[in-house]
Amino acid sequence: MTAINHLQVYKFGGASVKDAAAIRNLRRIVETTAPGQPLLIVVSAMGKTTNALEEIFDLAHRGHDYEAPLGALHDFHAATAAALAPGAPDAGPLLATLGALREQLAEVSADNYDRQYDQIVSYGELLATQVVAAALGAHWLDCRPLVRTDRTWREGRVDWATTRAAVAAALPPLLARGPVVTQGFLGGTAGGLTTTLGREGSDYSAAIFAYCLGAEAVTIWKDVAGLLSADPKIFPDAVRYPEISYQETIEMAYYGASVIHPKTLKPLAERGIPLRVKSFVDPAADGTLIHDCQHPALAPAFIRKTGQCLLSFESKDFAFISEENLEVIFGALAQARLKINLMQNSAISFSVCTDFSERRVQQLLALLGGQFRTHYNADLTLFTIKNYDAASIARLTTGRELLLEQRTRSTFQFVCR
Ligand code: ASP
Ligand code: MG
Numbered sequence: 001m002t003a004i005n006h007l008q009v010y011k012f013g014g015a016s017v018k019d020a021a022a023i024r025n026l027r028r029i030v031e032t033t034a035p036g037q038p039l040l041i042v043v044s045a046m047g048k049t050t051n052a053l054e055e056i057f058d059l060a061h062r063g064h065d066y067e068a069p070l071g072a073l074h075d076f077h078a079a080t081a082a083a084l085a086p087g088a089p090d091a092g093p094l095l096a097t098l099g100a101l102r103e104q105l106a107e108v109s110a111d112n113y114d115r116q117y118d119q120i121v122s123y124g125e126l127l128a129t130q131v132v133a134a135a136l137g138a139h140w141l142d143c144r145p146l147v148r149t150d151r152t153w154r155e156g157r158v159d160w161a162t163t164r165a166a167v168a169a170a171l172p173p174l175l176a177r178g179p180v181v182t183q184g185f186l187g188g189t190a191g192g193l194t195t196t197l198g199r200e201g202s203d204y205s206a207a208i209f210a211y212c213l214g215a216e217a218v219t220i221w222k223d224v225a226g227l228l229s230a231d232p233k234i235f236p237d238a239v240r241y242p243e244i245s246y247q248e249t250i251e252m253a254y255y256g257a258s259v260i261h262p263k264t265l266k267p268l269a270e271r272g273i274p275l276r277v278k279s280f281v282d283p284a285a286d287g288t289l290i291h292d293c294q295h296p297a298l299a300p301a302f303i304r305k306t307g308q309c310l311l312s313f314e315s316k317d318f319a320f321i322s323e324e325n326l327e328v329i330f331g332a333l334a335q336a337r338l339k340i341n342l343m344q345n346s347a348i349s350f351s352v353c354t355d356f357s358e359r360r361v362q363q364l365l366a367l368l369g370g371q372f373r374t375h376y377n378a379d380l381t382l383f384t385i386k387n388y389d390a391a392s393i394a395r396l397t398t399g400r401e402l403l404l405e406q407r408t409r410s411t412f413q414f415v416c417r
Helices: 020-033 049-061 067-084 089-106 113-121 123-136 160-175 202-213 246-255 262-271 323-335 358-368 390-397
Strands: 008-012 039-043 139-141 180-183 186-188 194-196 217-222 243-245 275-279 288-291 301-315 340-345 349-355 372-386 402-407 411-416
Touching: 008 020, 008 202, 020 067, 020 123, 039 123, 039 160, 039 202, 049 067, 049 089, 049 113, 049 123, 067 089, 067 123, 089 113, 089 123, 113 123, 113 194, 123 139, 123 180, 139 160, 160 180, 160 202, 180 202, 202 217, 202 262, 243 246, 246 262, 246 288, 246 301, 246 372, 246 411, 262 275, 301 323, 301 358, 323 349, 323 358, 340 402, 358 372, 372 390, 390 411
Parallel strands: 008 039, 008 217, 039 180, 139 180, 217 275, 243 288
Antiparallel strands: 186 194, 275 288, 301 349, 301 372, 340 349, 372 411, 402 411
């Protein structure tokens, strides 16, 4: 294995590649911030393409017509590529990928939803990387044979030993020749099927590559100034953390701070690889440095998770919620792949707050309906205040009806309408 010194991994999310102007900006960032350095560029789907593909796939799966949204997706990618390189002869790979998407869509059946979802929705990254690689004149790399996962569709679990060996063998000779562009969010099974790593999973991809290659640093380029104490669209007085530890960041990401995918930090922390979060609008600004450090108490962080659902289970015979009951409830949650964001136990009922998915909740109710009386409310919001104080609690809770609340020494959480 050839070692690569001073490798930088850059991750560009959907907003940073949303149109031709954004991709020109990406090109400027690459040229000015990492000249001559070995560079791996991990790219997400352009703008809202993943949402569009989810809709197209859903139509296909239900046997409905998807021609109009597919046509729009096709034209958008082709037009962006053309705007970046007018008259360029190398639109071939992009057009071939668009053709392959069309063919795969024609094969979608009523069979396993999640498996087929991965085969289709993954095209967002395959297309975006074709456009970006062509614009940079960089090498386009298919990550799927390298990032090996199991068959947990839509949330592929990485097989680290296989991935590390494959990445460490394939990348160094490519990187020695110049920048390499590859997909975020995607992996592949041993049988050659595509998997995805969970929505917003491109950050995690960047961390996987950085870990496997012992990168010097990872930089996530965002439309915000760095890691902030809150989403500035909701809390205009949000402050930027100039420096923050892996541990704090892992917790914030876990609670739903959307700036970094929660799985990203662990591989980086394990190898001590610093993570920078920087603004693609102002690349010279400092951003946030996430690494192994000590810092004084941080300003309270406000994290909002919408689209939540509060489920309550009562045993039908008014028996107390026992460990045996909990085992059944947890088993069913795992089977329906509903992740617990918050939970609370009382004498005869047990409540959990999860991300709402109609399909998964119905599956859960079918599993538990025989044994428990279940209620649920959807369209709820889960707020978390990390490093809370009295003022920050008052600020968020005043005037809100709290359906459930919980606090630990450092964290205050509540579910509301
Ligand atoms: N394109 C994928 C998504 O929108 C992955 C990502 O953006 O990180 O979820
Ligand atoms: Mg995205």
